[in-house]
Amino acid sequence: MPDRASGSLVEKTWRMILEGDPAARRGQPxxxxxxxxxxxxxxxxxxxxxxxxxxxxxxxxxxSNDLPFIVGDAQSCIVYAPLGTPQRVLGQSLTPQEAAALVVAHLPPDCGPAFDGPWPPPDSPTD
Known part of the structure; x- marks a missing residue:
């Protein structure tokens, strides 16, 4: 994990979660x-x-709620497609590493770094 005193909100959030900061959300290590x-x-x-x-x-x-996600622990994980996707389970009985790789494989091509702010992106067309 990087040793940074500052950084983006994404970097800070990852760091807080991984370090077990009491103010951070909890997840499976x-x-x-x-x-x-x-x-x-x-x-x-x-x-x-x-x-x-x-x-x-x-x-x-x-x-955004439009990306695959992981449910599981160190023993077994399931990767789900976003809500509204016909094939919801993308993989099951996976290691955490396999699950993470499967999520990456199913990211949209235009999925870049997260931006600061609410969804949708500020430059998206409005109806």
Missing amino acids: AVLEAAYAEPRLRALFPFPSHGALNFHRNTQFPW
Whole structure:
């Protein structure tokens, strides 16, 4: 894990979660560490909640909620596609590392680093 005194909100959030900061959300350590080891996931906003590790393209509510996520622990993980996707389970009985790699494999091509702010992106067209 990087040893930085400052950085983006995404970097600070990852650091707080991985270091067990009392103000940070809690998640499964093995899953968090495997996700953090993947550069594309490390650039997204981590949101552990209710046994799942969600990834968002943005840092404030409302969340993007359009990316795959991991449910599980050090023993076994399931990767789910975002809500509204026909095939919900992308993989099961995976190690945390396999699960993180599967999430990366299913990220949209335009999924870059998370931006600060609510979803949708500020430059997205409005209806």
